[in-house]
Amino acid sequence: MSTNTLVPANGTKVNAxxxxxxxxxxxxxxxxxxxxxxxxxKIFGDDAPKHLINTLISDSKPWYLRPNxxxxxxxxxxxxxxxxxxxxxxxxxLTAHENGDPTFIKTFLMTYKSFTTLDDLFxxxxxxxxxxPPDELEPRELDEWKQFKQHIIQMRVLxxxxxxxxxxxVLEKEDMYxxxxxxxxxxxxxxxxxxAAKQLITAIERAQRGGDVKKMTIHTNMSNPxxxxxPKSSKKLKLLDIDAVELARQLTTIESxxxxxxxxMECLQRSREQKTDHNDNIARVIQTSNRIANWVxxxxxxxxxxxxxxxxxxxxISVADRCRSIHNYSxxxxxxxxxxxxxxxxxKRSWEQVNARYMAQLGSCEMTIDSNKNFNNYRxxxxxxxxxxxxxxxxxxxxxxxxxxxxxxxLPGALxxxxxxxxxxxxxxxxxxxxxxxxxxxxxxxxxxxxEESLGKFTEQLDIGDFFWNLSLEREPREREDEKMARLLQExxxx
Numbered sequence: 494m495s496t497n498t499l500v501p502a503n504g505t506k507v508n509a510x511x512x513x514x515x516x517x518x519x520x521x522x523x524x525x526x527x528x529x530x531x532x533x534x535k536i537f538g539d540d541a542p543k544h545l546i547n548t549l550i551s552d553s554k555p556w557y558l559r560p561n562x563x564x565x566x567x568x569x570x571x572x573x574x575x576x577x578x579x580x581x582x583x584x585x586x587l588t589a590h591e592n593g594d595p596t597f598i599k600t601f602l603m604t605y606k607s608f609t610t611l612d613d614l615f616x617x618x619x620x621x622x623x624x625x626p627p628d629e630l631e632p633r634e635l636d637e638w639k640q641f642k643q644h645i646i647q648m649r650v651l652x653x654x655x656x657x658x659x660x661x662x663v664l665e666k667e668d669m670y671x672x673x674x675x676x677x678x679x680x681x682x683x684x685x686x687x688x689a690a691k692q693l694i695t696a697i698e699r700a701q702r703g704g705d706v707k708k709m710t711i712h713t714n715m716s717n718p719x720x721x722x723x724p725k726s727s728k729k730l731k732l733l734d735i736d737a738v739e740l741a742r743q744l745t746t747i748e749s750x751x752x753x754x755x756x757x758m759e760c761l762q763r764s765r766e767q768k769t770d771h772n773d774n775i776a777r778v779i780q781t782s783n784r785i786a787n788w789v790x791x792x793x794x795x796x797x798x799x800x801x802x803x804x805x806x807x808x809x810i811s812v813a814d815r816c817r818s819i820h821n822y823s824x825x826x827x828x829x830x831x832x833x834x835x836x837x838x839x840x841k842r843s844w845e846q847v848n849a850r851y852m853a854q855l856g857s858c859e860m861t862i863d864s865n866k867n868f869n870n871y872r873x874x875x876x877x878x879x880x881x882x883x884x885x886x887x888x889x890x891x892x893x894x895x896x897x898x899x900x901x902x903x904l905p906g907a908l909x910x911x912x913x914x915x916x917x918x919x920x921x922x923x924x925x926x927x928x929x930x931x932x933x934x935x936x937x938x939x940x941x942x943x944x945e946e947s948l949g950k951f952t953e954q955l956d957i958g959d960f961f962w963n964l965s966l967e968r969e970p971r972e973r974e975d976e977k978m979a980r981l982l983q984e985x986x987x988x
Contacts, residue, residue: 557627557638561585565906574915577908580609584617588649590642596915602653603662603757603921604914607765608902611664611671619678622650651689654679658696662757662925672697718933730943732792733808741815742934743941744785744824748883751778752823753928755886757921764893764917778886782827784948787957789831791950793843794964802968803846806832810847814854817861819932820882822871829858836965843969880930892920 562585567578575586575597586594587601605614624646626638654675657663664671676697679690722739724730754774763775789809796802813828831837832855838844863870868888875884896916904910951957 555634555637557630557634558590558641560589560591566908568904568908570912575911577904577911579906579908580613581617583608583909583911584614584621588618588621588646588653590645590649593649598653598656599662599922600911600915600918602656602660603918604761606758607761607914608909611668612674615671615674615678618650618653622647622678622684651687651693655693655696658693658700662921665756665758669701672701716933718935721935721937723937724939730939732805735940735943737808737811738815739937739940740812740944741819741821741824742932743937743944744812744816745819745821745883745932746934746936747941747944748778748781748821748823749881749932751781752883752886753931755924755928757925760889760893760921760924761917763890764897775886775890778823780953781948782823782830782886783953784951785824785827786831786834787951787961788947789828790834790837790961791957792947793837793840794961794968797968799840799842799969800846802840802843806837806843806847807851810851810855810858813858817858820878821932822862822875822885823883825858826862826885826887829855829862833859834961836961839965840969880927881932882927883932884924884927886924889920889924893917896920 562579562582566582567586568576570576573594575583575594578586583601587598605611624643626635626643630638658672658675676694679685679694679697684690719742721742722736724734724736724739726734751774755778756774759773759775762773763771792809793802793805796805809828809832813825813832816822816825816828861871861874862868862885871885871888875882896913900910900913902910902913
């Protein structure tokens with residue numbers, strides 16, 4: 494179908510329907526079935542699996558009220574979910590005149606770019622709206638077809654367009670061109686007579702004026718933020734001038750802002766593409782984590798005195814532990830990564846001056862993000878947490894990559910592997926769960942500026958691994974056992 498084709502070939506009349514019917518699924522319209530189908534429900538009872546009842550009801554309908562796709566075009570699992578299908582069959586399922594499937598619809602609209610294009614999807618929706626009746630129908634059958642099939646399909650098509658315009662997960666900035674095609678379709682004489690079409694045009698024009706689809710709703714925390722702990726020093730800030738609690742809060746403010754910008758399509762592209770030079774919101778989250786780790790290492794190694802290095806280590810352990818307590822796992826992981834990097838972990842003289850209380854805090858952070866058993870500890874912790882939270886994005890990306898590599902995009906018969914998209918959609922919805930409620934902390938410009946300046950010293954083009962290692966050897970040269978014993982005795986006052 495041409496990208497400019499908007500009208501049916503033979504001009505089938507579009508039934509007039511109410512705006513309420515078109516903009517929302519009508520249970521009275523979508524659940525009507527012939528009398529023998531209702532008998533099936535009586536026989537199996539209300540406890541029977543829904544997909545079984547739906548299948549039996551569908552099979553009991555007259556042929557002209559059944560789906561158009563053939564059995565080879567779509568594969569339905571025993572639980573009623575879609576395993577695979579051709580793109581036209583999936584679009585038919587998306588706008589089905591039978592019972593709607595909200596999970597399928599959400600997955601389809603979130604992942605459609607992985608198996609079709611926006612223009613092709615819109616072409617199929619337009620073709621679906623102008624569905625034609627079979628030629629051999631009797632007048633009574635034609636009336637039934639219009640009432641129980643055409644009318645509901647048209648309703649579902651307009652609902653789909655409404656979701657594309659208003660939902661956060663569907664259209665990106667580069668997709669805004671499609672809004673003009675949508676307006677052309679809705680302005681067609683067969684469509685504009687529907688009140689719902691006029692409402693959609695208004696919504697489209699609002700989106701066009703805004704230059705983007707509406708952003709994800711952020712629920713504001715109505716409680717008062719905790720009092721800020723303002724650094725006492727009026728001079729240029731230093732790391733130890735900032736209270737660990739406040740430093741954790743300001744890191745959380747920065748990381749939360751970055752995390753909330755992540756879009757679903759970025760997650761899908763990450764798992765599908767082999768390139769490593771991404772320039773998206775996920776890249777900015779990863780860059781920030783790497784820079785925090787480098788900041789930790791640099792802040793420790795800048796000091797020649799082991800006591801000062803130990804003080805910095807203890808400060809960052811406290812910050813990581815505070816991040817853990819306020820559910821900022823992203824910064825916690827980055828700090829622990831910096832502390833456990835080889836140039837820092839080998840500083841035995843420095844670590845010997847970190848007491849058991851701090852080591853216990855570090856141990857708690859390390860246990861939280863232990864990679865054993867597929868990050869089982871972390872996943873269990875996250876499952877018990879309520880928003881707000883800044884999760885560690887690496888676990889989500891690893892899971893998406895596993896899904897991508899674990900099965901093919903298409904199955905025999907040129908069927909889209911929709912189950913694979915469903916699994917990816919579930920991970921993306923986990924990511925989105927933590928984007929709706931921000932942490933409620935007052936931003937302190939002096940502390941945020943200090944953090945940003947500290948992180949700004951490190952770029953992805955700058956390979957400082959060797960620099961840190963050599964500086965670490967300079968700060969604490971390797972010791973023979975007899976040298977270490979002599980030093981410890983001297984530091985203890987015995988020599």
